[in-house]
Amino acid sequence: MAKDINILLIDDSDVDNFINKAIISKEDNISQITTMTSGSEALNYLNTNIHNTEALPDVIFLDIKMPGMNGFEFLDEYIKLPHTLINHCKVYILSSSIDSLDTEKGKNYPVIKKHLTKPLAHHSIGDILNED
């Protein structure tokens, strides 16, 4: 029996956060879905819960284009976090950009598990969540 999954959504669009949360919540084994509307907010959240393994997300869906701190800038800070945290989380880019430059740039961040293009419903969420 797979462990329940804790999910963090980072997207500046409340609408998208709402949709993605709704779609993911249809899946089994989801214990918690947290939404953040900016990179800095998400960093704060992670830093606060750094020792609280229960609260830490197993999967992060990250948008790229956000006002203030964008997705890559978030990752620049994220990788400075303790290894225990980084190893715990799987990071997926979930963006509406199909720009190959973004994909290329993403290759510089080994922590990125995969680059997904919105809408999330076009992807098999079950497969993603059960990936190792």
Next chain:
Amino acid sequence: MINKGLWTGEVPLKNFKTDTITPLEFYGFLIKDETTDEPIAIGSIGFDLTERKKNQKEILELQSKMNAAIRIGKIGYWDFDISTQSFVCSPLMYSIYDIEPDQLLTIPLLESLIHPDDVEKHRKNVREIILEKSSHAFSYRITVKDGSIKYVMVDIEVLRDSEDKAINFRGTVIDITKQKEADFEILDLQSKMNAAIRIGNIGYWNWDMSDDNIEWSKEMYAIHDVEPGTKITPDLIREIIYHKDLGILDRKLAEKKGQGISAPNNYRIKLKDNSLRYLLSFSEIIYDDNDKPIIYRGTTMDVTKNIQSELALKESQEKFSKAFQTNLMGMLILDGKRRVIEANEMAYTILETSKKKLIGKTVMDSKEVKIDEIERDRLWGKLQEDGEILNEEYKIELKSGVKKTLIMSIAQLQLKDKINYLVNIYDDSKRKEAENRLETQFHELQKTNSELDSFVYSASHELRAPLSSVLGLIQLIQMEDIDPKLFQHLNMMEKSIERLDDFIKDIIEYSRNKHLALNLETIDFTTLIEHSIESLWYLENTHKINININVEDNIDFASDCKRISVLLNNFISNAIKYHDTNKKDPTIWILVKTTSQEAILVIKDNGLGMANSQLDKIFDMFYRVSSKVMGSGIGLFIAKEVLFKLKGTVDVQSKIGEGTTFTLKIPNQIS
């Protein structure tokens, strides 16, 4: 004389009636008694020689070169009666024709004496004279007893009756053999003398046209680069002469007597090494009495060097004048005192002046251009020292106040043994202007390009973001327990939005393909194909079709990964969208094989298929095969553009109801 019974003589007699002296040739004979055979009287026939003397004068005029002394003793006189076919001849006739005085001269005998080649001409002349002429002079050859040939000239006159019928011929015969021989001798001597005078590279040749025997002097062999001693034939000559100049020989040979063009001929011959040699030839044709050419002879000399230097001179003159009139550069020719003696239009344009204001003056004195004198002296000194000036910058100020930077070169130019200077000027201000303009344009273009890229980038996000939100919402609503009719409508809405979304994706891909340079890397086809199929997961058909993948990419293949993936996405999504899921076993085959030259990609389906008439159009922008399938009609157009960028090709085979096969060949860019 009495004993001989026959004698002749020539005496002038006085005509009693007219009291004039008439030259007379008489023919005396003894009249004997028929029974006793004793001479009883002397008979005589006298010929009035007046006519003959007249003829003699005409002939003299006609044959001015003839030696009169030789001739006078050799004129024979004759009379022929047509009705009796009998000749009466003066004694000299016998000696000219070398026949016995008692021999009876008849036409057959005469014709037997005439040279066989001339018999027909003789007959023709006689016929003509009977029919229409009253007098005629012509010459022919006769063969005498010892076999030698004599040339005789005959002058005939015809007597006609009241009905204009010829009844009698008479005329004179002159032996002109000596004169003919003298003519030949003189000609021969002349040619020999000519040959002797023309020493050095002058060849002498003699072509006997009766037997095509051609003699060449040793110079001829040298001139024509032919092994000395080689037998020369007319065919060989035709071979030697450059084919374009054979006409000169043909024209010369076709000449009729009297129309000979005395001008020397220039013609070319082709040597063994295929080079051409220019020859100058003086020639003449000797004709026989029938005006038939018998000898063609002349002299030939090699004038290649003269011709070549002439050609070279002409060519360089032409080149110079063409180069001078170029409109790329201003050119001036200055004399030793720096006065302008010639300038081209461009020079006037650059210096904003005219011919009138410049020619004959130094540029300085013309006051058309202000020149820094120190700079002028520096360059002049450099010219004297180095002999030339090459691409020096030279600042001038024109009368109009315009300042220009010229690029100037000066070289010495020898014209008519005088030192002149060829000055090239190039208006660098214009070039600099153009350079600046080009640079500005380049920057503007770069800015436009980057703006466009940035616009496309923004569009890709800003246009797609709200669309994907809407799509997400639709899917969310459809997950709820809703009215089936509402579900249906939402489904249609979703399709429309997906179509718009696809179109935006296509436009972005097209723009990216246009602007981004190739980014080469080794291609992992299996992963690319898997990603592609994964991205098409949302398509309804995807789950109903078997996808059969066979990749043989053991040989490394390098290309632009993003573009290859665009190609795969396009062809695979088409194969899925246009499939016929009602078929028993809907399948798509994706085959890849790499070689060191190329990668062959085959995307094959057993779907709907297309008609031949559609195949030509599927790569056109906005062409759509079917309205049943959602699409913008831009996918294959982009595929074609991408293939063009990758220098690849695509081939399509299709049959309605059976399916379609696309075969792509993409060159391997591995280094």
